[in-house]
Amino acid sequence: MTFDLINCLYVFVLAGFIGFEVIRRVSPLLHTPLMSLTNALDAIVVVAAIIIAGRHDTTLSTVLGAVAVAAAFSNMVGGFLITDRMLRMFKLSKAKKP
Amino acid sequence: MNHLLQQQLIDVAYIVAVTLFVLALKWLSSPATAKHGVLAGEFGAFLAVTATLCDYQIIEYRWIIVALVVGAIVGVPLGLVPMTAVPQRTALSHAFGALAAAMIGIAEYYVRIPHLTKFEMVEIAMEVIIGSLTFTGSLIAAGKLQEVLPQRPITYRGQNIVSLSVLGAAVLIALWLMFHPESSRLFPVMVGVSLVFGVMLVTPIGGADMPTVISLLNSYAGLSAALLGFVLNNKVLVVAGALDGSSGFILSVIMCKAMNRSFTNVMFGAFGQVQASSAAAQEERTVRSATAEEAAAILGAASSVVIVPGYGMAVAQAQHKVRELFDVLTKKGIDVKFGIHPVAGRMPGHMNVLLAEADIPYDRLFDMDAINPEFPQTDAVLIIGANDVTNPAAKTDQGSPIYGMPILEVDKAHTVMVIKRSMNPGFAGIDNPLYYEDKTLMLFGDAKGFVGDIVRELTGGGH
Numbered sequence A: 001m002t003f004d005l006i007n008c009l010y011v012f013v014l015a016g017f018i019g020f021e022v023i024r025r026v027s028p029l030l031h032t033p034l035m036s037l038t039n040a041l042d043a044i045v046v047v048a049a050i051i052i053a054g055r056h057d058t059t060l061s062t063v064l065g066a067v068a069v070a071a072a073f074s075n076m077v078g079g080f081l082i083t084d085r086m087l088r089m090f091k092l093s094k095a096k097k098p
Numbered sequence B: 001m002n003h004l005l006q007q008q009l010i011d012v013a014y015i016v017a018v019t020l021f022v023l024a025l026k027w028l029s030s031p032a033t034a035k036h037g038v039l040a041g042e043f044g045a046f047l048a049v050t051a052t053l054c055d056y057q058i059i060e061y062r063w064i065i066v067a068l069v070v071g072a073i074v075g076v077p078l079g080l081v082p083m084t085a086v087p088q089r090t091a092l093s094h095a096f097g098a099l100a101a102a103m104i105g106i107a108e109y110y111v112r113i114p115h116l117t118k119f120e121m122v123e124i125a126m127e128v129i130i131g132s133l134t135f136t137g138s139l140i141a142a143g144k145l146q147e148v149l150p151q152r153p154i155t156y157r158g159q160n161i162v163s164l165s166v167l168g169a170a171v172l173i174a175l176w177l178m179f180h181p182e183s184s185r186l187f188p189v190m191v192g193v194s195l196v197f198g199v200m201l202v203t204p205i206g207g208a209d210m211p212t213v214i215s216l217l218n219s220y221a222g223l224s225a226a227l228l229g230f231v232l233n234n235k236v237l238v239v240a241g242a243l244d245g246s247s248g249f250i251l252s253v254i255m256c257k258a259m260n261r262s263f264t265n266v267m268f269g270a271f272g273q274v275q276a277s278s279a280a281a282q283e284e285r286t287v288r289s290a291t292a293e294e295a296a297a298i299l300g301a302a303s304s305v306v307i308v309p310g311y312g313m314a315v316a317q318a319q320h321k322v323r324e325l326f327d328v329l330t331k332k333g334i335d336v337k338f339g340i341h342p343v344a345g346r347m348p349g350h351m352n353v354l355l356a357e358a359d360i361p362y363d364r365l366f367d368m369d370a371i372n373p374e375f376p377q378t379d380a381v382l383i384i385g386a387n388d389v390t391n392p393a394a395k396t397d398q399g400s401p402i403y404g405m406p407i408l409e410v411d412k413a414h415t416v417m418v419i420k421r422s423m424n425p426g427f428a429g430i431d432n433p434l435y436y437e438d439k440t441l442m443l444f445g446d447a448k449g450f451v452g453d454i455v456r457e458l459t460g461g462g463h
Helices: A002-024 A028-055 A059-089 B003-029 B034-053 B062-079 B083-115 B118-145 B159-179 B186-202 B207-232 B235-258 B263-268 B292-301 B311-315 B319-331 B350-357 B368-377 B447-458
Strands: B304-309 B335-340 B365-367 B380-384 B415-420 B440-444
Touching (some): A002 B118, A002 B207, A002 B235, A028 A059, A028 B003, A028 B083, A028 B350, A028 B365, A059 B034, A059 B083, B003 B235, B062 B083, B083 B118, B083 B186, B083 B207, B118 B159, B118 B186, B118 B207, B159 B186, B207 B235, B292 B415, B311 B350, B319 B335, B350 B365
Parallel strands (some): B380 B415
16 A cells, blocks of 8 residues: 555655646646636546446445536536637737838 | 447547647747647647537437536636736636536446556546535636635634635545545535635635636646546546646746745735734835826836836726827837736736736846846836836845745836825835836826826827
8 A cells, every 4th residue: 555655655755746847848828728727637637537436336326426416517518618728829920020 | 430440539639629729738838839729729629529529429419508508608608708807707717617527427426436556546536525615716717807705814713713614524524425425415515615715715815816726727627627537538628727737836836936835825824904003114205206298208218118017907997098198108219118017907818818818018028037127228117007027125125024935126127107096005014115216207097097198298289
């Protein structure tokens, strides 16, 4: 069990560094889409919720799992949708440099 | 297909998904590639969800399908909100994300309760505490941004001590549970106390600090997802949570720097209360005001103009009029730039989205560090609905509450024009000496109407 913990810590630390380095380079122009996109990616907890809701251990766990599926999936759908809408708005000026 | 092979295939799908997530964020580095980023993220998420739906552990699909449909029904309208409502939508989605993480942690506790090790119990307790407090905290933040809750900080004496004791209580229960995981009656108490702490955490924070608070809650939501990954030994959650967490963290640091505040000051300082002092120092000072005609003449004669928008512009729904002004001036051959302070909107980057929505090209939007060296060569600055971020007192007056905050150095430009409803001080209740300078012209009126008048003067429609 502690082996799993160490494993997860490795992944967490490395992913944290990658996140830091990648996100540091995100243009300040796009900080709002960044937040809505990371939100949509974070909604991947839906995969854990799906297992809990479908495993049917107890009624309680199924109900909690189903609520979690709905909450996370709404983030996933809404997050990608609004990020896409926002990014479509960013346009360059029509090229007519003097 | 045997279970082990199936599990390995799911793991492969997860690794591909995680790779796509990192690429999605990498492509956000420029608006030109950002659209690929969304596609990559969508494909990764689709892959991970589809793979999970094939998992052998699932014996009952009914509730999953119902919940997915409900999630889509809730999610689609939340993806279609107007751009001005994006901050509260974002706060709400932090709440949903944290709710999902907390729910899964709670379910895991009750399923595993007889066989929980100390490590697992600690992971679950931390995850559930952070998830719960982020859930209620984000709801309060969303309420403040939607203005169904008061924006002013709500404070009372000894507040910080009370709040921290509540958090302390939750941690103590978690420690007790670590040694006695079977005391399942205490578990809901811990959840309840954490929910209460979330409310206490955000109510004392004023509306002006919302960009930092949203970013911080974003970071917590990511952390709770990552911790859930620890609980379930699910690496895709650990990675997604770590990415979300570091993104929120970086943005909160940027926001804090932009206001020259520390985390502790934002969380416990109750900024944005009415400034009681400084009134004594006020003498009668005169301001110069100008009409739309005069403003149009100055802008028309300039060769370079910087427009500084603040949230007041969005409140007045003046973005589209500002775009018209931008078009008219650009057509006259005038170089028009937008100078955008990091906290110009209600969340990081919000002002850029509002201007992009109004069809202002993004290569004309400049952040603070890029625009500040330009001001000395700028003929005219037009400030619309921004106040504190242009206040020179932040650089000169050590007694000012915003002393040290980086500002847009508009006072270095040749002429400064400020569209403002009246001389009332801004969000933070701080007087702005810029308005009394000789080079400053006050344009009193509603932002949308006034910009419209300037446009009409410039196009010669007035005569």
